[in-house]
Amino acid sequence: MTDNRDNDNLTSTDNSFGKLPDHLLIEIFIRVPVLEWAKVSCVKKQWANLFHGECLWQAALVRTFPLASQDKRWPGPIPRELSKRRFAALYVSKHIFALDDEIDEIVGHTYLFLKEQLELSTMPPHSGILHGTIIADQFIACGKSRDVTHELASQIWLAVLDNLEENQHTFLLLKRLALEGDVFLPFPYSRSIKVQWRVFEKLFTDFRDCVNHADYYDLLAMAKNEFQPIPSAWLGY
Incomplete structure (x- = not known):
């Protein structure tokens, strides 16, 4: 009996929504909490198509x-792309970065770009990605000062490192x-000491079981060369 009632409810809901035109469905969906959108898009093919289209985003x-x-001008090497990407960039800027309550679309785009390049690439990232020069070029092209560029790049690197899959x-x-x-890059292209610290911290804590004996001592020697003192938690293989 429970299964029949559930099926009747689903059929009734499906028929009701099935009669609505796409523009009304879009107005309903964009009022649903963002974290539920993935579930909504999986309900039926029509809804999935709406979430793949430009109109909803x-x-x-x-x-x-x-x-x-x-219509804002968008210079720099990182593409702005369409509405779905813009929404994601603005959402990231608002919910991941605390920039004095300011939502900076450039920060969101740069975060998404760097994370994807580091996470999805099957080949080693090229030097412009690995050393962050593309990030700095993006901020400079958008009129940020060298000091602001260096600070924003540091925040983005830290956020990306903290959100990479283990x-x-x-x-x-x-x-x-x-x-x-230790690759030399001029300011503001050089990675900050905070970023380098986080790299070693994750290696010696989150990924400690992955480090073999030889790599451990090589990494420890580099850490001692960069940081004094180093945390006791990093010691002991």
């Missing part, structure tokens, strides 16, 4: 971030970042 962008300019790919990436930490 354009409406969500206007509703959620009404002050986001549609897997073999990330371990190899962190190890490469640690081993290439």
Whole structure:
């Protein structure tokens, strides 16, 4: 009996929503909490198509971030892309970064770009990604000062490192970042000491079981060369 009632409810709901035109469905969906959108898009193919289209994301962008300019000039090497990407960038800027209550779309785009390049690439990232020069170029192209560029790049690196999945790919990436930490780059392109510290901290804590005997002593020697003193938690293989 319970199953029949549930099926009747689902059929009734499906028929009711099935009669609504797409523009009304969009107006309903963009009022649902963002964290539920993935579940909503899986209910039926029609709804999934709406979440893959531009119209829903354009409406969500206007509703959620009404002050986001549609015609703002967008210089720099990192693409702005369409409404779905813009919504994601603004959402990231608002919920991951604390920038004096300011929502900076550039920060969100840069975070998404760096995270994807580091996380999804099957080949080692090229030097412009690995050393963060593309990040700095983006902020400079958008009119940020050198000091602001360096600080924002540092915040983005820290946020990305904290949100990478704990897997073999990330371990190899962190190890490469640690081993290439002494590459000289002029300010503001150089990674901050806070970023380098976080790289070693994750290697010696989150990924400690992945580090073999030889790598441990190589990494420890580099850590001692960069940081004095180093935490006792990093010691002992």
